[in-house]
Amino acid sequence: MNWQELFPQFEPGLLGVIEKEAVQRSYSAGDIIMRTGQFIKSTALVLAGQIKIYRENPEGGEFLMYYLGPGQACAVSMICALQSQTSEIMAKAEEDTEVLMIPVQLMDDLMNKYKSWYHFVIQTYRSRFDELLSVIDNIAFRNMDERLEFYLKRYAEKMGKKNVDLSHQQIADDLNSSREVISRLLKKMEQRNLVKLHRNMIELL
Amino acid sequence: MNWQELFPQFEPGLLGVIEKEAVQRSYSAGDIIMRTGQFIKSTALVLAGQIKIYRENPEGGEFLMYYLGPGQACAVSMICALQSQTSEIMAKAEEDTEVLMIPVQLMDDLMNKYKSWYHFVIQTYRSRFDELLSVIDNIAFRNMDERLEFYLKRYAEKMGKKNVDLSHQQIADDLNSSREVISRLLKKMEQRNLVKLHRNMIELL
């Protein structure tokens, strides 16, 4: 598939510039794409796969914020790039992933010349901001059982399948909880016929 | 004081346009400035006072995200305004507050014409995003005692004084906790000589 179909809103001139100046990169599932404190030299457009954006804390906890899929861009890298500042988050390839790296130097120029780029950037900020709000809602107002249900639904939606191919431990990490708690809650969900449990996989019903 | 001194980074032309087109508004402490689901017709620059940005949940909870003080702008209103979308947050005047309302229609124009405005907008996104990250850190990784300490420090810094003029109930609301818990934790902090408790006021040591 042509990558340009992922960004139908971009005007032809913009597509041309990106085609010419951007560099395509591949990551394997599990690769760390960006880490806390690292300087950002380019903005990433996701072409294929899924990138997991999460927060790391000193005591070893990881905490999932959201996923970036095809057609999406990393808002953090945009902001950081424009000010050559460091990122405060971690990004990891959740699946094998293709991204298009747009060098910082281009950003100002694209913003000025291409309305569609300008709107894309605004739209990206808006979406990520809203996702953070929804994360805050969940963690501030909901108990673990509701957070787990939300997590599973989001995962299935993002990955476009009914199976969640993760161990209980991985889920516990993403929710900053413990495996036992997740196992017990999943059992309860199974009793309510919401899921069917398998090894390394949870089937949503 | 001249409001323009609050935005030394703005170029003269920009200051002129804002002077001419923006409308100044006053709010009294406690006034709701923006509520969830409301359409945004303008972006607010804060001239004086403090605006509290918080999230409301169905079951009556409020949850503080951050404060906006003089020289700052509301990132949410910028994003929403540019897309004439509704806001997902609440804004309340924490003190008597003066703001400058910039109509949406101007935004695109300012972005194109004035580099200093463009950078201000980017900077605003960046700051608010970082504040949200710090909120998520606290709520995801910290217990209530640490969150309370963080809350008090931030309040004192923002308001520029060593006294926190709030009741335990108000603090509990901001942290989505209960008064009793906050009272007890404050007592412990007093025993550790971190604060001195008064009626409707907490003195930081």
Place this chain on the structure above:
DNA sequence: TTACTGCTGTGATTTCTGTCACATTGTGAG
């Protein structure tokens, strides 16, 4: 097959937080 390793299930216990009930104290209105 056997041995090993990583995933999952489950009980017992502890810690943190929220909730209820009620006492006490400070402050302002009359």
Place this chain on the structure above:
DNA sequence: CTCACAATGTGACAGAAATCACAGCAGTAA
């Protein structure tokens, strides 16, 4: 001063979640 009310202090209890301990189970490598 007295009353009323809001703010605060505190004990008892309940529930959610974290932690510890350990038992089974599935897959893999030898």
